[in-house]
Amino acid sequence: MPELPEVETVRRGLEPHVLQRRITRVLLREPRLRWPVPEALPRLAAKRRIEAIGRRGKYLLVTLDSGDRMIWHLGMSGRMFVLERGHPLVKHDHLDFELDSGQLLRFHDPRRFGAVLWWPREETEHVLLRAMGPEPFTPAFNGEYLFEKSRGRSVAVKNFIMDGHIVVGAGNIYAAESLFRAGIRPTRAAGKLTRAQCQLLVEKIREVLGEAVELGGTTLRDFAGARGESGYFQQELFVYGREGQSCRVCGSTIKLEVLGARQSCYCPRCQR
DNA sequence: CTGTTAACCTGAGTGC
DNA sequence: TGCACTCAGGTTAACA
The missing domain is CATH 3.20.190.10 (MutM-like, N-terminal)
Incomplete structure (x- = not known):
């Protein structure tokens, strides 16, 4: 959850x-x-x-x-x-x-x-x-850090940013949403990211997590806060859980791929 | 070391 | 209604 x-x-x-x-x-x-x-x-x-x-x-x-x-x-x-x-x-x-x-x-x-x-x-x-990686909102998590960490890694970038040793806090939903906003395909090998893409990805991870915190999280099935309240970030989702629907930006059909036994949605046009 | 897979558990949803 | 089956937001252990 x-x-x-x-x-x-x-x-x-x-x-x-x-x-x-x-x-x-x-x-x-x-x-x-x-x-x-x-x-x-x-x-x-x-x-x-x-x-x-x-x-x-x-x-x-x-x-x-x-x-x-x-x-x-x-x-x-x-x-x-x-x-x-x-x-x-x-x-x-x-x-x-x-x-x-x-x-x-x-x-x-x-x-x-x-x-x-x-x-x-x-x-x-x-x-x-x-052994936990840096908090996404701290200066230790920055473009240069992500660039260095990703060198030589063939793992898909989505799995890479979901790895708690790299950065904590991004699970399946927010990894997918961050990659959409950064225009990066989730299947891309982490080691192939450019410096600029790493910088952008860091910014988008922070942006997505920050907005989601402000909206009280994402309630898809059963998430509830301490007083039982729902979150509202699900209204902001661009790709997660939207396979087969049209991209909110370009209208292309959102695709689904399985990465590391997890569902991974992306827009084939917005994300390269 | 890196990368992939299965495992832990229950409930909800789907298709027949 | 019921049954068999698949899938789910996380993390670790066990493997190649």
Whole structure:
């Protein structure tokens, strides 16, 4: 489900409800997520105050007053809702964090590709975050960086920019949309991009992700923010999910190709 | 090292 | 209605 804009939407939605709130109780119903939820997590997180909620790539980072942190990932189908205590349970409600405000954070994830992990304060670096590429909005992610990284790489540029070691946050939707706006065909070998194309692609990735964050993400099937709200970026899509329809710019028929087991839409005329 | 594929899981949608 | 089948926004492990 969620790429960077959706995760950022959830983060922003959670923030006002959790900052400086104390976790009064943690209810773990189903520990079998992407990795097992640590058995000790409910005990360790209970009584702790939440001091910050941040984001790195598609991971949410929750800093507690003990200096320990939790790492949350929504996977493909995960949601983290702010609800009033006593809200009825539904299937796949795996975990609750009850807060001293009377509200609770409820993690719901049918496919269980998500994760809820403990990151002890004595560990300065977490193995999941260590090898991650730069955030798209930081200066470290720039045209020259992308150009250098892509030299000698034969992988399709779409797979290349979806690789979290290169840059974090662009999943299937936003990779496709960024490439459309940059006029680059998703199948193009990364190593064949020119300097100018790398520069343009960086700008378009930032533009697309930025607009999507402002619109609250993309709701295609089941994405919802922390209060259950939909995103609106789906109205801005040029190629994703539009195979067979006409290009909003030139009228050509949008084509679909499978790249690395993922659907990849592009305009054969606008993207070369 | 690079590149490709399968795997993890459930639910929604489609076609018969 | 029901069944078989395909596909889905992410990430890692296992392979060539």
